[in-house]
Amino acid sequence: MQDDLIVSEGGCTCRHVRYRLTSAPLFVHCCHCRWCQRETGAAFALNALIESDRVELLAGEVVPVDTPSNSGKGQRIWRCPRCQVAVWSNYAGAGEAIRFVRVGTLDDPDRWPPDIHIYTSSRQPWVLLPSGTPAVPEYYRASEYWPQASLARRAASRTRPAAR
Numbered sequence: 180m181q182d183d184l185i186v187s188e189g190g191c192t193c194r195h196v197r198y199r200l201t202s203a204p205l206f207v208h209c210c211h212c213r214w215c216q217r218e219t220g221a222a223f224a225l226n227a228l229i230e231s232d233r234v235e236l237l238a239g240e241v242v243p244v245d246t247p248s249n250s251g252k253g254q255r256i257w258r259c260p261r262c263q264v265a266v267w268s269n270y271a272g273a274g275e276a277i278r279f280v281r282v283g284t285l286d287d288p289d290r291w292p293p294d295i296h297i298y299t300s301s302r303q304p305w306v307l308l309p310s311g312t313p314a315v316p317e318y319y320r321a322s323e324y325w326p327q328a329s330l331a332r333r334a335a336s337r338t339r340p341a342a343r
């Protein structure tokens with residue numbers, strides 16, 4: 180991928196928190212699980228997975244809210260301390276090295292459509308999935324779906340200390 184020059188900015192609703200992604204995400208999940216439906220109050224969550232050190236906080240600060248998760252291991256959702264909008268989270272599985280950035284908080288969310296639909300077993304029936312995008316009933320193996328460049332980036336992120 181020749182998209183390392185791509186920069187996306189985003190933030191919360193009150194604009195206290197502003198952040199920048201310094202490259203394209205690794206992969207974008209559209210998650211149709213019941214947990215994401217409850218947490219968004221909608222039909223799915225849209226998360227751009229990206230190395231923590233490729234997310235720069237430009238303004239404000241984020242506060243962690245430990246939240247139960249489907250896996251039982253929990254997720255840490257980072258929110259604006261003022262308007263409480265969630266901007267990203269860390270899941271126990273991927274650890275602190277990877278952030279799940281809420282695509283809807285980006286200034287240009289149209290840029291990052293889903294690379295995969297997950298937990299489609301609980302997809303709300305009115306949500307119609309495009310035929311060209313992979314969809315799995317639950318979770319999946321990154322090695323089977325991610326581009327090689329993203330797998331290489333993920334491997335590299337595991338060999339250096341996670342950014343905060």
Ligand SMILES: [Zn+2]
Pocket residue numbers: 191192193194195196259260261262263264
């Ligand atoms: Zn805010």
Ligand SMILES: [Zn+2]
Pocket residue numbers: 210211212213214215216224298
């Ligand atoms: Zn989910």
